[in-house]
Amino acid sequence: MRPQKVEDTDFIVAAMTVIRDNGYEGASLNDLAKAIGLKKASLYHRFPMGKKEIAQAVLEYVDKWFxxxxxxxxxxxxxxxQQRLITALENIKEIYEDGNKACIMKAVSMNPGLELFSDELNTSMNKWISAFKKLALAFGFDEETxxxxxxxxxxxxxxxLIVSKGLKSNDYFLNTLNNIEKMYLNK
Incomplete structure (x- = not known):
């Protein structure tokens, strides 16, 4: 058996970029293959279910990253x-490249992606809320707050992220991260 030419993580990151930039619907197999230097046949060999399976692999990668x-x-x-908050926000800043990269959740939340990945989106969004709720509780805020x-x-x-893309300025994203930090620190 020949070794794979492209490592799985490299493939997933490249696929994530294509899906982020084009949305699920707009990301073609040709785009995905070109982004990592594989032929379409190689994509189907790795992912027999095609684009849906690739997007699921990207969502799994993002879930593990989270x-x-x-x-x-x-x-x-x-x-x-405070240290946990700052580190988490720095990691968010990094994954979105200071607000220059779209969120994969947005990219798959339009039809038909929403229909295909609604469970994954629900799980992911609930993870965000659960994690940051836990952090707020650690700061001493009450349950509802x-x-x-x-x-x-x-x-x-x-x-x-959407506003930053639309207005072509990542200041909105960076200001939001600063406001989140202030919201948690100003108990």
Whole structure:
């Protein structure tokens, strides 16, 4: 058996870029193949179900990234809530390249992606809310306030990514991260 020419992580990151840039519907197999230097036949060999299976692999990758870079950071009680918040926000800043990259959730949340990936989107969004609610509780906010803050984190980040793209300025994203930090620190 010949070794694969493209590592799985490299493929997933390249596929994520194509889907982020074009949306699920707009990302063609040709675009996906070209992004990583494979032929379409090689894509079908790795992913017999085609684009849907590739998008699922991307969503799984993002889910694992979130667990390692957000959930695990927030759960690390050996660090202060402030340290956990700052690290989580820095990781978010990095994955979205300072607000220059679209969110994969947005890219698959339009039809037909919404129909195909509604369970994954629901799980992912609930993970965001759960993690940031836990962090707010660690800061000493009450249950209801923590839930509201966590929802605002998700809405703020996702919304600011869209606004940053539309207005061609990542300042909206960066300001949102600063506002999230202030919201948690100003108890």
């Amino acid at each position: 667990d390692a870079n957000i959930t695990d950071v927030i759960d690390d009680e050996s660090k202060s809530p 923590s839930e509201n803050m966590a929802s605002q984190v998700l809405i703020g980040i996702q919304g600011s």
